[in-house]
Amino acid sequence: MAPPDANLDLSASPPEAVEVDNNSPLPDVIIHHIFCFLPFKDLVKTSVLSKQWRLAWTSTPYINLSFPSLPSRRVALLISSALSLCTATKVEKFHLDAGSYIPTELDGWFRFAAARQVEDASVVFRRSCMVPRILYDFTSLVSLRVSNGFFPWDFSVHWPSLKKLCIQGILASPGLWDNDRITKIMKGCPVLESLTLRSSPLESCLLRIDSRSLEELVIEADHILSLSILAPNLLLLRLSGGFVFCPCLMRVPSLAEAELNFHKPTALRWNFPNDFKSHLLKLQHVTKVTFGSWCLQVRVDFVGSFFLGSINNGGKGMAVPVIEMAKYCSVYYSL
Structure with a gap:
């Protein structure tokens, strides 16, 4: 083996790494x-x-x-x-x-x-x-999206450019809910196109939606006493929760798509066929209607009064054009 180079400086520091800035x-x-x-x-x-x-x-x-x-x-x-x-x-x-x-x-x-x-x-x-x-x-x-926030009784909003509003959680402090709050919100949003309400139980709520600009409405609630929708330009409606026994007034002549995903009642309700029929009759002009799984789980007790009797409107049969099942739901008929 050759002897090491006598002139090699072993004490010399290695060359510094060049810092590379890739950002x-x-x-x-x-x-x-x-x-x-x-x-x-x-x-x-x-x-x-x-x-x-x-x-x-x-x-x-x-x-x-x-x-x-x-x-x-x-x-x-x-x-x-x-x-x-x-x-x-x-x-x-x-x-x-x-x-x-x-x-x-x-x-x-x-x-x-x-x-x-x-x-x-x-x-x-x-x-x-x-x-x-x-x-x-x-x-x-x-x-605008607001979650877990409530509006006091003396509020008013000024959102002249707002087109999309989502309110999740409570809309008013406990015991202070009334329809006046949603009315104030709608008045403060003259160009609102999309409204989503995801709320806790509103057993005493008389909910009224009145808007000429609204095109999309989504309401999710455990229970509402009554619902009134006056929206001549509404195109899409989604109702989820305890609406099946809720009296509904709908004036939505432009509605093209609706989704009904009701909760299954805990007790037997013999007036279910008429209540459900009432909702369907309000949607007979709609091109596409989507049902959640519970709407298609029909008890044998209701078959004679509902399905076999068909849905009649002044002697004329009404057929829902499109029925789609909710995703990830197993649907069956108890016949």
Whole structure:
């Protein structure tokens, strides 16, 4: 073996690795698309990923503030400070998911969104609390989702641009529900096209939907005392829950598609055939009707009075054009 080179300097340091920045070449449109999937706190952390990203987060049009519980005072102040550094002139989406509502800092976050003409907003509370009043006058909103928030009796909204509204959870504080609240909401949304109500039991609710602009209506509730729908331009209607025994007034001449997915009653109801028939007669002009599984589970007690007697309207038989079963449901006839 040859002796080692006497001139070789074994004490020399190895050459330093060249730092490669693969993130900076990304265009802003891709960076902002990535940002739309990140909570705001993680968004700020991306500033250490590359030179270009150091300030990229400040121009994001997507703000996602999510907390498993109510943020501490320190965290809330840090978020407010970070929002003050944002340079975006317009916020496309604003999402808040918090354990509860404290006006001290949260109102400042809503003002931030309002000042930047936010169009798509969602507010989710982990437990019931009042919808922040600052939201009642968001003129730029096009889409809004509120979860577990209730409206007080003395509220009014001004959403002149709102086209899509989804309210999940309670609509009013316990014991204070009345139809006046939904009426106020509808009056404040003159161009509303899509309304979704997913609510807790409303045993004493007389629900009235009156809108000339509404095209899509989805209502999910355990029970409603009565339902009135006056919507001449409504195209799609979905009712789910305890509606089968609910008196319904429907004036929906443009309706093209309906979905009925009622809950199975816990007790035997001998007036079921007439109640169900009443709903069907209101939909005889509809092109497509979709039934949930329970609507097609017919007791032998009802066959003679309902199916074998057919559905007659002034002596003329009525046939539902299209009947589709709900997904993932096993349907059978107990004949």
